[in-house]
Amino acid sequence: MSFTVSAAEPLQSPVGVGIIGLSARGGWAARAHVPALEALKGKFELRALSASSAESARAAGQKYGIPLAFGSAEELVRRDEVDLVVVTVKVPHHRRLVEAALHAGKHVLCEWPLANGLAEAEELAGLAARAGVRGFVGLQARASSALRYTRDLVAEGYVGEVLSTSMIASGGAWGPTFSSGSEYLLDRDNGATMLTIPFGHTIDALSTVLGEFTEIAATTAVRRPRVTNAETGESRTMTTADQVAVTGVLET
Incomplete structure (x- = not known):
């Protein structure tokens, strides 16, 4: 989904890609972006990566066969070989890294x-x-062929008039326990919440099929203000909402 508000020149193939946050230990970039880029070889070319340290970057470069491996994102965004910068790190770091890439003209x-x-x-x-x-x-769901097919069926009237729809889901990372690596998710000020991440992805999928909201009302609550580290048994405060209820009217 585009977040730009004006037209830009089209990207020329092959697009040189640099990934911020690609790790030899795995993670989302390794599970999702690397295989996708491999499948799109000829149109996109993974040319560079950056990680949390020079050592981590070297390990990732060796694992994925990427010669340009940097210990800082600032080095990556300055490279002429990189046309498109992919930011795959934690939400609190998004603004700084996106800004750096945009200032570099990427x-x-x-x-x-x-x-x-x-x-x-x-x-x-x-x-x-x-x-x-x-x-x-x-927002990956809207690119799903199954979801697009469902959207088309609804638009063509295959299911008739959509009178109402209900969606119930759970966000596991915001339950009674958490892992040490995900502790930052507990603080709403970090912007990585159940509302912004799993709910955001899921509601985008719903809206892709049934249209955007024309009216909306919502309530959030923190029902577990104290949660437990599953690895250490320590208790921590959770300020991000673990309950979200939304009602509204969709375009369909």
Whole structure:
């Protein structure tokens, strides 16, 4: 999904890609972006990566066969070989890294959510527009062939008039326990919440099929203000909502 607000020049194939946050230990970039780029070889070319340290970057470069491996994102975005920067790190770091890429004149694909709140996202969209580059956020569900097929069936009237729809889901990372690596998810000020991540992805899938909301009302609550580290048994405060209820009217 594009977050730019004005047209930019089309990307020329093959697009040179640099991934911020690609690790030899795995993670989302390794599971999703690397296989996708391999499948799109000829149109896209993975040319560079950056990791949390020079040592981690070297290990990832060796594992994935990428010669340009950097210990800082700033080094990556300055490389002429890179046309498109992919940001796959934790949400609190999105704004700084997207800004660096845009200031370097690079196109950007950032994992969802783009930033910590609407104000930051609007600021980045404006920066991308002024830079004359393309910006995208990783809302993957809308690219699913099954979801697109379902959307088309609804639009063509195959299921008749859609009277109502209900969606019930759970966000496991915001339950009674957490892992040490995900502790940052507990603090709503980090912007990586159940509302912004799993709910955002899921509601985008729903809206892809049935249309955007024309009216909406919502309630959130923190029902577990104290949660437990499953590895150490330590208790921590959780300030992000673990319950979200939404009602509204969709375009269909």
